[in-house]
Amino acid sequence: MRLNFTVNGRAETVDDVWEGESLLYVLRERAGLPGSKNACEQGECGSCTVYLDGVPVCACLVAAGQAEGREVRTVEGLADGDRLDPIQQAFVDAGAVQCGFCTPGLLVQAHDLIERVPRPSDPEIREALAGNLCRCTGYEKILDAVRLAAERKAGAR
């Protein structure tokens, strides 16, 4: 089948999509966007988290056809050109990145949290990110990064 959707602001048309394909597969294998990671294929780890019409989803659990006519935003679409989004910059500055495999999904999830809750409390951060596994278990620095990004965003307002 043919799939039309918008990804990171760009209109995308891909052909020969098999009905059983996931959105993650389409992003990684057909749209040239391997930033979202394929790590568990069943929505357990959060590494493939992307925005679908502004709502974070596990792309591995979304059938490709469900993205028809909708807007997808991935980790590749968080920065504004060369300028990192505050959450990306905070992950760098706080040292919240280790192996980096969970990072793309965590960034989208954390980005969404700060959009919804500009000054989240620590328990709110921990709860919001509880679906994103990090096996390097850098959770302490990830918490620091979200706090830092929230502060910077609030300061800039």
Add this chain to the structure above:
Amino acid sequence: MAIGKAISRVEAGDKVTGAARYTEDVRVAETAHAVLLGSAISAGRVRGIDTRRAERAPGVLAVITHLNRPDFAAVPPTPYTAEGRMPLVDDRIHYAGQYIAVVVAETREQAEHAATLVVVDYHRTSPVPTLDAALSQAYIPRENGLARVPSEYRRGNAEAALAAAPVRVEEEYRTAALSHAPIEPSSTLAYWEGDRLTIYDSTQSVHMHRPLVAIAFGVPEDRVRMYCSLVGGGFGNKSYSWPHVFLAPMAARVVRRPVRVTISRKQVFTGTGHMAATVQTVRLGADQDGRLRALIHDSVNQTSFIDDRQETASAITPYVYAVPDLYARIRVTKVNTGTGGAMRTPGDSAGAFALESALDELAHRLGMDPLELRRRNHADVDPVSGRPWSGKQLLACYDQAAERFGWDRRNPEPGSARDGDDLIGYGMAGGQRTEHQRPAQATVDLTDDGTAVIRSSMVEIGGGGLTTLSQIAADGLGLPTAAVTFQHGDSALPAAAPTFGSMTSGSTGSAVKLAAADALRAAIDLAVGDRRSPLHGADPDDVVAHEGGLRLRDRPGDGESYRALLRRNRINTLRGDGDFQPEGEDAEHAMATFGVHFTEVRINRYLPRVRVVRHVAAFSIGRVLNAKTARNQAQGGIIMRLGAALMENQRPDPVSGRFISPALTDYHVPVNADIGEIDVIFVEEPDTNANPLGARGLGEICAVGICASVANAVHHATGKRVRSLPITPDKLL
């Protein structure tokens, strides 16, 4: 100085924008995809395997089984070849999930679909399902492949000393089988051009694993090029080459195309090893004043019917405390499970749970503070060799962590601290890890644009080696870290030490330091011999690196930049070579890393789920190369082991022996919401006795001692001694 600074990770920008490329992100034209079919039974034979329907399925290129596979040239050596039996060699089945067929198709989906069409006729035999079922058959393996770890160690007469000791503790401790569960499933992409093999593999060491593949396929090592720049977490499961690594090149030969194998999440649990379950007994004898007289530590772990792989739980025990009479033994027993792997921290994490729990029991029996008990038995020199330690700041670790934690506020009486319905417990435990070193090579090229390039095959696994080693080269040449780039993860480069065994800092880091010094020396020689240089004729020993160039030590004005020096001499690059060779057995000093942990738990009286609300650790690792990456790595190691303490368990089915929870929905690892405050202290002391850099490893010592610290805190909170991991609520009811 860049070393020690908390600079941001050099590859962080790529990792936060999705630009970082891991093995599964590498694209090669015409790649076919292989899916591995695992056995549904855990013991027996494949009586028949019907692949006809699978072969006719859309997109299928080949179905490879033990009946039609090409031969391997030889079996490469264990343990870095993870299993001593090559995949698909015969019809025998030793564990559930063992690969029995490879289905290759145009797309992964097509291969997955076709794999469901393979019909297998099994001949089942009766499996040995669990460690308990096999315990009476435990034995000392004849060869363990780990030359440095003897299966048995004895000093004095531990049995007699134990019998004579006035105070004794004799208990059994159990640790569960664990999964490394890295977020990146292992992936291998292989293609042949004649007898040349290119292989992209999610490996923790291209240079350790390339020869294994070369031996298996009977080609000279220099015909194999192995790449791996970034690994998405390994924790040891990518330190050995598991069967899929050999199946990808095999399939590529069969279909004459590049073939990618990415194992499924379930296969991460069954196909890349695990930390084997152990049953350990610890017997301690002590004087009334807490001085240890005797220590016996006996460990048995499950292994597979293929290999004798030890979980070396009592290997560290002889080195930890000053005990005159000691006996340690490591046995294995065969179970129908896969072969275990090395998981952070091999042997020592499981062993410390038993030893450090037993010490807490002894302290309780003596009415002595558990920290004081450890101080009294401090090993001032290595108790095994009698050699001095290259560096050991354990007593300072005790002091600083205890103070930060507020250990002196602890009322020793179990159950004495409460907050509403919460029972509060304070516990502590120590940890020690033998420091390993391996030969490592690197070059550092000084370029005529005033930058430097490190070349070494190191794989970045997340520990921060790209950053810390760049800092080392920057300092060696007087450059900012941003002026250093790193070519890595390619077997065509000089051989780094593997990214496991905590060897990046000490071994590869030392190679980079030596290479930078060599490049500096070459630049100095060039300058002092060059009439047009302001440094012409100077004594080379008076010339130092400074801000992108050279100058005289005592006359800061006289000097020039590397850029000017090289361009004037029409030299593009000046290469420095670094070759680090460990001292080995003849070393003057014994080397180890040390740590101590303090944990506060809170346990609801009515629903006794253990929450770790606060944990303070201190480590003695010599010099800290980067405060930011080190702190994050240490906190991560602690949290990983909190998972082992409280939730992680690869439970075997009691009948078949197969792991019943091979998914992250059932095998729970810590998530953000599980974690309390984790504080880390480094007691620094540059250790140039260990290596030129003065840094020992961190990645493993940070994960030793945590489980005992938690168990000891649970005892303090509740009066209950839990001697089997994980400490789940049912054990506290």
